[in-house]
Amino acid sequence: MGGQPALKLxxxxxxxxxxxxxxxxxxxxxxxxxxxxxxxxHIGNARPVIVFDVLNRLLRHVYGDSHVTYVRNIxxxxxxxxxxxxxxxxxxxxxxxxxxxxxxxxxxxxxDAKALGCVEPDVQPRATDNIPQxxxxxxxxxxxxxxxxxxxxxxxxxxxxxxxxxxxxxxLDEQQAGxxxxxxxxxxxxxxxxxxxxxxxxxxxxxxxxxxxxPGWHIECSAMSQRYLGETFDIHGGGLDLIFPHHENxxxxxxxAHGTEVMANVWMHNGFVQVEGRKMSKSDGNFVTIHELLHxxxxxGRTWPGEVLRLAMLMTHYRExxxxxxxxxxxxxxxxxRWPAGKPGDTAPDLSVISALADDLNTVAAVQALHALAxxxxxxxxxxxxxxxxxxxLGVLPKETEVDEAVASAVEALVAMRLEMLKAKNFAxxxxxxxxxxxxxxxxxxxxxxxxxxxxxxxxxxx
Numbered sequence: 001m002g003g004q005p006a007l008k009l010x011x012x013x014x015x016x017x018x019x020x021x022x023x024x025x026x027x028x029x030x031x032x033x034x035x036x037x038x039x040x041x042h043i044g045n046a047r048p049v050i051v052f053d054v055l056n057r058l059l060r061h062v063y064g065d066s067h068v069t070y071v072r073n074i075x076x077x078x079x080x081x082x083x084x085x086x087x088x089x090x091x092x093x094x095x096x097x098x099x100x101x102x103x104x105x106x107x108x109x110x111x112d113a114k115a116l117g118c119v120e121p122d123v124q125p126r127a128t129d130n131i132p133q134x135x136x137x138x139x140x141x142x143x144x145x146x147x148x149x150x151x152x153x154x155x156x157x158x159x160x161x162x163x164x165x166x167x168x169x170x171x172l173d174e175q176q177a178g179x180x181x182x183x184x185x186x187x188x189x190x191x192x193x194x195x196x197x198x199x200x201x202x203x204x205x206x207x208x209x210x211x212x213x214x215p216g217w218h219i220e221c222s223a224m225s226q227r228y229l230g231e232t233f234d235i236h237g238g239g240l241d242l243i244f245p246h247h248e249n250x251x252x253x254x255x256x257a258h259g260t261e262v263m264a265n266v267w268m269h270n271g272f273v274q275v276e277g278r279k280m281s282k283s284d285g286n287f288v289t290i291h292e293l294l295h296x297x298x299x300x301g302r303t304w305p306g307e308v309l310r311l312a313m314l315m316t317h318y319r320e321x322x323x324x325x326x327x328x329x330x331x332x333x334x335x336x337x338r339w340p341a342g343k344p345g346d347t348a349p350d351l352s353v354i355s356a357l358a359d360d361l362n363t364v365a366a367v368q369a370l371h372a373l374a375x376x377x378x379x380x381x382x383x384x385x386x387x388x389x390x391x392x393x394l395g396v397l398p399k400e401t402e403v404d405e406a407v408a409s410a411v412e413a414l415v416a417m418r419l420e421m422l423k424a425k426n427f428a429x430x431x432x433x434x435x436x437x438x439x440x441x442x443x444x445x446x447x448x449x450x451x452x453x454x455x456x457x458x459x460x461x462x463x
Contacts, residue, residue: 004351005358007062009235010319012243012267013167017360020266022234028059028068029233031225031264033242034124036075037105038084040289041112043309043324044239044273044280050310050395051270051318051361052237053118057393058357061349071228072121073221074109076102076128077214082203098204102126112290115306117395125224127215131206133223134215137257138195146256150186152198154210158191161252167267168244193249195219218249225263226254236264240271271321300326308333311396314363335367339374341398341460344389353390366394381445411442415457418444422455 007020022028032052035041041049052072059068081098089097106126114120138154141147146160158164164172172191194216199205205212215223225233231254238247247267254263272279275286292298293309312332316322350373356365370390377387391397414433421430434444437459445458 004062005355007058007358008360009266009268010360011265012269013262020234022063023232023265025063026067028063028235029229030056030059030068030070030235030237031221031229031233032070032072032121032236033221033238033246034072034074035105035109036078036080037102037109038078038080040105040291041109042280042287042289043275043293046112046116046290046309047270047273047313047318047322048237048239049113049118050116050313052268053113053116053395054314054357054363055235055237055268055361056119056121057395058354058361061354061393062358069123069229070121071123071125071225073224074102074106074124074126075217075220076106076126077204077220078217086202094202095204108291112294115294116290117306117310119395123228125228127220127224130220130223130227131215133227134219135196135208137219137223137226137253139209140257141195141253144256144259146252147195148188149210150188151184152211152213153186153194154196155187155192156195156249156252156256157188158193158252159189161256164191164252165248167251168248170244170248193218193245195253218246219253221246221250222253222257222263225250226258231258232260232262233264235266235268237268237270240269243269268318270318271316274321274323276325277323300329304329305333307396307399308336311336311367314394314396315367317364318361335371336396336398338371338378339391339398340377340384340387342377342384342388344392344397345385347385347389349390349393350386353393357393363394367396370394370396411437411459415444415459419455419457 008017009020010017030052032048035045049072052070056068056070059070076098081101082094085092085094085097085101089100092100110120138147141156142149142154145157147154147156158172172189196208196210196213196215196219198211198213203214205214225236236247236250251263254260274280275288278284278286280287288299290309293304294306295303297303308329309332312324312328313322315328315332350369352369352372353366356362356369359365370387373383373387373390376383388397414437418430418433421427421433437444441461442459443461445460447456447458448454449456
């Protein structure tokens with residue numbers, strides 16, 4: 001890493017923080033579970049989008065932009081999607097109704113992620129574009145004795161895998177029938193899960209060796225990660241709620257199908273999100289989508305800029321639970337208002353920010369370091385490029401306020417008039433122009449031309 005701090009990541013699989021060593025430094029590979037697009041993404045969905053965007057940025061900084069492959073999937077086949085399609089588009093054929101739901105919500109998700117300052121992943125596969133790959137894995141599992149067909153379904157045989165439960169640390173023997181899992185009579189074991197299920201005429205379906213049907217949730221990610229990243233890869237991420245059953249079952253399917261020791265070397269999970277101190281729930285009235293926060297006045301009676309939402313998330317360590325509140329958003333907004341706008345150019349981020357992020361994405365320490373850099377940049381413009389590069393690494397670079405052409409021309413005319421006043425030693429009038437502009441949010445900065453030594457004045461919109 002060229003004298004930079006070693007990247008350490010907490011691995012849910014080992015319950016330890018350790019140095020990160022990619023399988024291939026020329027192609028560092030990361031897969032993150034994306035949204036199920038039956039509805040607009042809520043603020044809980046925003047957390048992994050932001051967290052793993054920061055990790056993506058850090059990996060590209062460390063290993064080079066062309067040496068990282070980041071895949072985040074779209075789940076577009078799901079029973080909730082079916083229900084939403086039937087509700088919202090009752091007059092359309094089911095497959096058309098499903099496509100209408102998922103295309104709208106997928107497009108909105110992409111817009112939300114962009115507004116949150118996230119870089120687009122290298123690949124964003126849809127589950128429905130990977131059905132043949134799912135069928136292939138299921139066939140391999142059956143051939144190797146890890147899956148069986150029963151009552152029109154294909155199920156994974158959890159007893160066939162000696163170390164099933166490694167990620168969640170759940171002992172299969174502790175999962176008593178009926179305790180957590182509804183036991184169907186055709187299951188060999190209570191914990192067996194569906195790989196493929198038959199579809200009725202009112203449900204989406206694809207032809208398969210087991211009849212017209214659709215995939216189980218878990219097999220989708222196994223197929224997409226294998227297709228785009230290989231049978232084993234470096235990092236798999238998602239929310240804490242996905243550890244069991246989703247990620248546990250992904251591991252089981254992938255390892256048993258491919259005969260590998262691991263599916264991914266490092267498993268990372270972000271903590272839960274509460275809203276105003278309570279679990280988010282539509283019945284409690286505190287269910288809020290990213291779109292609502294950005295574009296409506298449903299939270300705190302106002303809209304919130306994407307960079308404020310992002311910073312508010314990063315002010316808590318990703319593995320800790322977060323209370324998403326109006327107070328937290330106001331705090332993030334105050335912090336941003338003190339940071340200067342600028343462009344990073346070719347300047348490298350400051351080591352203080354890199355070191356913080358290299359320590360298991362310690363964004364709390366990184367934000368603190370960034371604030372110190374902002375103070376230095378406010379005091380000395382020469383420090384601005386380093387601040388800007390460091391802020392860009394976190395994806396929270398303050399935006400330069402746009403000024404329309406007419407206003408800019410008027411300001412430039414007043415700046416020129418003030419320079420004439422200063423040359424004529426009419427300091428009172430020059431100061432009045434400066435003060436009038438400041439009252440309107442335009443701050444002037446006087447300096448000297450390095451070549452001629454003459455006075456020059458620049459201006460910016462005060463944040």
